Amino acid sequence: MKLNNNIYNRFQSKIGQIAVLIDPEKTNTRTEISNLVKKSEFAKIDYFFVGGSTVTRKDFRKTIAILKTLTSIPLVIFPGDHQQISDEADALLYLSLLSGRNPEYLIGQHVKSAQEVLQLNIEVIPTAYILIDGGNQSTVAYVSQTRPIPRDNTTIALNTAIAGSLQGNKIVYFDAGSGAKKEVDSTLIANVKNALNSVVIVGGGVRSLEQIDQLSQAGTNVIVIGNKIEEELDFLLDIHSYKSLK
Numbered sequence: 001m002k003l004n005n006n007i008y009n010r011f012q013s014k015i016g017q018i019a020v021l022i023d024p025e026k027t028n029t030r031t032e033i034s035n036l037v038k039k040s041e042f043a044k045i046d047y048f049f050v051g052g053s054t055v056t057r058k059d060f061r062k063t064i065a066i067l068k069t070l071t072s073i074p075l076v077i078f079p080g081d082h083q084q085i086s087d088e089a090d091a092l093l094y095l096s097l098l099s100g101r102n103p104e105y106l107i108g109q110h111v112k113s114a115q116e117v118l119q120l121n122i123e124v125i126p127t128a129y130i131l132i133d134g135g136n137q138s139t140v141a142y143v144s145q146t147r148p149i150p151r152d153n154t155t156i157a158l159n160t161a162i163a164g165s166l167q168g169n170k171i172v173y174f175d176a177g178s179g180a181k182k183e184v185d186s187t188l189i190a191n192v193k194n195a196l197n198s199v200v201i202v203g204g205g206v207r208s209l210e211q212i213d214q215l216s217q218a219g220t221n222v223i224v225i226g227n228k229i230e231e232e233l234d235f236l237l238d239i240h241s242y243k244s245l246k
């Protein structure tokens, strides 16, 4: 485990940064990855997040290795389980699923991978991972056998973020789930940013520049986009135009 804070400092340095989520289960050939990298570099996206709820170790390693040869955009692991770790990335989001009450995702996965994570030569960033109901059942909720926090219960969401931060997590990651109908509410983000001096990452159901803009205005440090870019690679061109206007 590296003791520098390069990626964390980068997360903290700005609001409205963009991460493209690559699910190695869906995107794992050199041609696909290379197209994605070209457009992402043009759009000046800030990070690649790599991970998925149902990825094999082989696809995960392969995707990271290919990415590493193609780009210098930072690679951040967003692990669906304890096997999704690699020395070739730049950082690991060390997730604890705090919205749920399943011990396997609070501590079980961590114990299983403790020795391996300790030996890793990359930055490890403790992250309070909080699922918010996005209007449909998400794969993450299903796989983790947990229930997300109701969308309108800002108090529980805020208190979960505060508790996560008091426990030493350096990042709060609110996720409405991949393919969510509704993204996380900006009011919640504004409340959390008001209460805590913490890096906030938001993902799930972000499909438009308006949503990106709202979430950044609420103070989100990093906005994660998966499905929309998988479905329409040219959304990266819109992100390019949006960023040029800033």
Ligand SMILES: CC(C)=CCC/C(C)=C/CC/C(C)=C/CC/C(C)=C/COP(=O)(O)OP(=O)(O)O
Residues within 6 Å of the ligand: 023, 050, 051, 052, 053, 054, 078, 079, 080, 081, 082, 083, 084, 085, 094, 095, 096, 097, 104, 105, 106, 109, 110, 113, 117, 129, 139, 140, 143, 144, 178, 179, 226
């Ligand atoms: C201790 C280590 C190394 C890891 C912790 C593992 C934990 C606690 C994970 C939290 C629960 C979890 C299953 C998170 C998954 C996050 C993720 C990579 C989501 C990406 O989206 P998918 O859910 O794969 O989307 P699709 O439905 O598009 O496949």
Ligand SMILES: O=P(O)(O)OC[C@@H](O)CO
Residues within 6 Å of the ligand: 021, 175, 176, 177, 178, 179, 180, 202, 203, 204, 205, 206, 224, 225, 226, 227, 228
């Ligand atoms: O695929 P989308 O809906 O963009 O979700 C991204 C991610 O945060 C899910 O874990």
Ligand SMILES: [Mg+2]
Residues within 6 Å of the ligand: 023, 025, 051, 052, 053, 054, 055, 139
């Ligand atoms: Mg997946």
